[in-house]
Amino acid sequence: AVVLAVCNLVPHLSTAAESTNEIPFKLYRGYAIVVRGSIGNLKNLNFLIDTGTVPSVLDRRIAQKLHLTGTTESLSVFTQRVDAERGIAPNVQLGPLHADALSVLIHDLSFAEEALGTRVDAVIGFDFLGQSAFTIDYVAKKITVGPLDASLVTIPYEAHPGYVVVEMQLKQKKLSLLVDTGASNLVLFDDAVR
16 A cells, blocks of 8 residues: 655644544546545535645636635746736635635646546645645545554655655665655656756
8 A cells, every 4th residue: 555644744724623534535647636625615626636736726717716816926936937826715625624714826727627637626735735644545545634543654754834855765865855746757857867
């Protein structure tokens, strides 16, 4: 069984005590995790879980349904700058995880829908997910929120605001790997390959 476990990194969001701690998901293309959640008064939305995304991203059509308006800002994405609209998504709920207000980018996510063959209403990143310890079980297709099972094999990690890094050793060289559930393959940057 392949299991990903990450601990609490974002204390300012709350965990709803009355909800179950298991969130079932559908797996697309062998790696893309899609769960049901809600934002504002919109229920049964499809959330693509992507631990490498910060901030979370809301599809433009969902932002319009919620009457959200945002501000445009320039963001650095890898080696280029792109203009993006930022807004505040109200009352974001995913199983026991909840945020009264979540800062999000507003963007057309139709490219994700085309790639996966299912509707994607939001990409939920580590800015939201990191509020509590959680385990992703790819075999059982569920995310468990809360204390980690002590029987799991774990590896050390570095916690940063919005993301987690683990170390991998390859031919006596240490590489830092971003834990990214939204990636289908291991991606190495030029500096690491050299």
